[in-house]
Amino acid sequence: MLTHQENMFMAQVGPGTPMGELLRRFWHPVLLSEELPEPDCPPKRTKILGEELIAFRDTNGDVGLVDNYCPHRRASLFFGRNEESGLRCVYHGWKFDINGDCVDMPSEPAESNFKDKVKINAYPTREGAGMVWAYMGPKELQPEMPQLEYLDVPEDQFVSTKVMYESNFVQVIEGEIDTVHASLLHSNLDSLAKSESATTVGGRYSYKDRPPRFFVEDTDSGILIGARREAEEDSYYWRISRWLFPYITMIPREPQGSARSGLIVPIDDENCWFFWVRWNPFRALSDDEIQTYKLMQASLAPVTYLGQANKRNDYMIDREMQRTVNYTGIPQNNARAQDAAMTDSMGAISDRDNEHLGTTDMAIIRMRRRLIQAAQALQEGTEPYAASHPEVYKVRSGGAVLPRDVYFTDDASVQEDIFVK
Ligand code: FES
Numbered sequence: 001m002l003t004h005q006e007n008m009f010m011a012q013v014g015p016g017t018p019m020g021e022l023l024r025r026f027w028h029p030v031l032l033s034e035e036l037p038e039p040d041c042p043p044k045r046t047k048i049l050g051e052e053l054i055a056f057r058d059t060n061g062d063v064g065l066v067d068n069y070c071p072h073r074r075a076s077l078f079f080g081r082n083e084e085s086g087l088r089c090v091y092h093g094w095k096f097d098i099n100g101d102c103v104d105m106p107s108e109p110a111e112s113n114f115k116d117k118v119k120i121n122a123y124p125t126r127e128g129a130g131m132v133w134a135y136m137g138p139k140e141l142q143p144e145m146p147q148l149e150y151l152d153v154p155e156d157q158f159v160s161t162k163v164m165y166e167s168n169f170v171q172v173i174e175g176e177i178d179t180v181h182a183s184l185l186h187s188n189l190d191s192l193a194k195s196e197s198a199t200t201v202g203g204r205y206s207y208k209d210r211p212p213r214f215f216v217e218d219t220d221s222g223i224l225i226g227a228r229r230e231a232e233e234d235s236y237y238w239r240i241s242r243w244l245f246p247y248i249t250m251i252p253r254e255p256q257g258s259a260r261s262g263l264i265v266p267i268d269d270e271n272c273w274f275f276w277v278r279w280n281p282f283r284a285l286s287d288d289e290i291q292t293y294k295l296m297q298a299s300l301a302p303v304t305y306l307g308q309a310n311k312r313n314d315y316m317i318d319r320e321m322q323r324t325v326n327y328t329g330i331p332q333n334n335a336r337a338q339d340a341a342m343t344d345s346m347g348a349i350s351d352r353d354n355e356h357l358g359t360t361d362m363a364i365i366r367m368r369r370r371l372i373q374a375a376q377a378l379q380e381g382t383e384p385y386a387a388s389h390p391e392v393y394k395v396r397s398g399g400a401v402l403p404r405d406v407y408f409t410d411d412a413s414v415q416e417d418i419f420v421k
């Protein structure tokens with residue numbers, strides 16, 4: 001549990017808040033590249049870390065991310081004309097380039113140099129893994145992009161999309177690293193019976209021994225989590241996941257299998273984006289892997305990227321399905337609806353002074369502590385290590401069946417699998 005004060009310290013992300021300042025030391029995915037499909041296409045509204053912003057792709061194909069409000073008299077640049085390397089406010093025609101410089105001011109006399117004095121707030125952007133990324137922190141501290149493996153694999157080895165969640169970002173991170181829920185929330189009523197014939201290692205062992213024993217290690221990038229279950233008489237099954245500063249998760253994978261990552265970016269204190277990447281480090285994604293992604297995409301409302309199953313329709317819960325088919329009665333592939341139903345239903349900011357954490361919540365406790373400590377350290381002048389060391393992101397999650405006397409990080413094949421060379 002956290003006190004109300006600690007809870008709000010962790011949850012608030014706006015400019016000037018301690019957590020907001022910590023987050024602003026890192027690069028953030030702000031929208032999908034597909035939302036700005038071509039040069040000079042319509043601009044898009046977005047909101048990140050409580051800031052209302054407009055994204056546009058200019059004539060050269062570069063992405064600008066500027067304040068929503070025109071610095072003249074504050075009309076929204078959403079209505080702007082995206083033309084000849086700049087976004088023009090349609091109220092009085094002031095035009096801004098991707099650097100935020102005012103490049104034309106037709107409402108002022110030609111001899112005026114007022115335009116050289118006016119700028120709009122603009123953030124630097126990059127593109128990678130199908131996402132537009134932005135850096136919103138102090139200019140002099142702008143780091144390199146994190147060296148995540150999925151930013152560096154060929155196009156046929158990854159897919160990415162995003163889903164809107166209607167809750168604070170931290171409880172969504174908690175859902176991602178709380179891997180014990182997979183064998184409950186996401187299970188079907190016959191999962192245990194089917195585990196004997198399961199073709200995956202996870203399917204074989206996750207249901208027989210539901211509560212795993214958690215082991216958590218601090219790393220430079222965040223935390224490494226080993227969830228240990230009984231496998232055969234002489235072995236354990238380890239599900240290995242990660243949380244990376246400040247909100248990147250990597251859920252367990254099949255031994256040597258393809259991988260998934262969540263990037264849980266605050267929209268504001270009460271909503272967040274779940275950017276979702278599936279990638280394979282070694283080969284093109286299979287049809288099956290792409291199919292899961294397509295199902296997820298098909299269940300999203302256009303423009304908002306909110307799941308069709310959402311809190312307004314109780315995530316399409318079907319009580320008959322809950323009685324006879326699966327644990328929740330909520331469809332599995334509907335834009336992560338099972339997860340969203342749980343984390344959204346806690347309330348926009350979960351009331352953590354009324355929770356009761358058990359032994360399987362160990363990773364959650366550690367993640368919160370690391371996040372809070374990093375924000376406190378920054379208040380005292382210590383910059384977060386991971387932000388300026390992009391190489392610490394060269395990691396993966398994992399999964400392995402190991403002899404009972406081997407700790408998961410001591411095994412050579414696990415070491416090989418959870419670091420990117
Ligand atoms: S309000 Fe934008 S140009 Fe006047």
Ligand SMILES: [Fe+2]
Nearest residue numbers: 175182186339
């Ligand atoms: Fe889940």
